[in-house]
Amino acid sequence: MMNDELIPAELIQILRTARRVVVSTGAGTSAESGVPTFRDAQTGLWARYKPTELATPAAFRRNPRLVWEWYAWRRELVTKAAPNPGHLALVQMQALMPELTLITQNVDGLHQRAGSQQVIELHGNLTRTKCADNGYLVDSWPPTEDVPPHCPHCGGLLRPNVVWFGESLPEETLFQARAAVRQGDLFFSIGTSSFVQPAASLPFEALDSGAKVVEINPDRTPLTAHAHFALYGKAGEILPTLVKLIWS
Numbered sequence: 001m002m003n004d005e006l007i008p009a010e011l012i013q014i015l016r017t018a019r020r021v022v023v024s025t026g027a028g029t030s031a032e033s034g035v036p037t038f039r040d041a042q043t044g045l046w047a048r049y050k051p052t053e054l055a056t057p058a059a060f061r062r063n064p065r066l067v068w069e070w071y072a073w074r075r076e077l078v079t080k081a082a083p084n085p086g087h088l089a090l091v092q093m094q095a096l097m098p099e100l101t102l103i104t105q106n107v108d109g110l111h112q113r114a115g116s117q118q119v120i121e122l123h124g125n126l127t128r129t130k131c132a133d134n135g136y137l138v139d140s141w142p143p144t145e146d147v148p149p150h151c152p153h154c155g156g157l158l159r160p161n162v163v164w165f166g167e168s169l170p171e172e173t174l175f176q177a178r179a180a181v182r183q184g185d186l187f188f189s190i191g192t193s194s195f196v197q198p199a200a201s202l203p204f205e206a207l208d209s210g211a212k213v214v215e216i217n218p219d220r221t222p223l224t225a226h227a228h229f230a231l232y233g234k235a236g237e238i239l240p241t242l243v244k245l246i247w248s
């Protein structure tokens with residue numbers, strides 16, 4: 001648990017009176033669950049690859065097997081991981097605040113497993129699979145040696161249902177996220193490098209619509225200078241401290 005004195009009294013007041021809160025999370029929120037972030041160097045088998053070079057349509061076209069196996073490895077890692085105190089504090093905040101919309105760039109499903117409700121997944125979810133050709137979600141396919149397996153409907157290659165670099169976000173998902181942001185009076189940006197669009201524009205839309213913006217991250221990001229409050233540290237330490245200070 002972090003030192004309570006690092007949380008400004010003004011922020012505590014704002015949190016106690018906030019009505020519509022929007023929280024936007026990135027890979028840093030899952031770091032304390034042992035899920036590596038996108039900017040971290042990879043370890044073990046995958047040390048020679050950069051995530052940013054595997055999570056692209058071009059990589060899948062070039063070597064679908066490699067990309068499928070990378071996601072299979074990450075799926076296993078995520079299945080074994082457990083939500084951390086940061087995820088759990090967000091569940092408590094959602095229960096305690098009048099309205100809290102959780103938007104995430106994470107594809108690991110840890111917010112939902114922690115118990116957060118109605119999570120808006122901007123970049124999809126790696127536990128789901130779709131056809132690379134027709135886009136349909138596919139729950140199961142006949143046993144096969146093929147990697148990746150083929151779509152049971154059209155024979156196309158199967159791929160994880162995530163948004164890769166250079167791909168568009170599902171329109172409806174982005175619409176929902178933006179609508180929540182425009183109506184919010186308090187916005188949290190947690191554990192994201194704030195580099196990847198359109199997610200990185202959400203806190204700026206919040207600022208434009210007059211919301212207070214809080215960033216939680218051990219490092220500075222392109223958002224830091226614009227945020228009303230920058231709390232430097234780990235999500236799994238700062239979020240439980242906020243909950244304790246405000247609602248105990």
Ligand code: APR
Nearest residue numbers: 026027028031037038039105191192193196217219234235
């Ligand atoms: N608590 C809070 N923040 C943390 C923690 C932690 N314990 N550990 C690391 N961070 C911060 C890092 O300082 C960094 O700013 O989390 C951020 C992780 O940044 P990225 O790896 O770039 O993750 P993210 O912003 O979610 O990436 C965006 O890029 O690769 C694509 O689609 C992928 O959704 C991903 C998107």
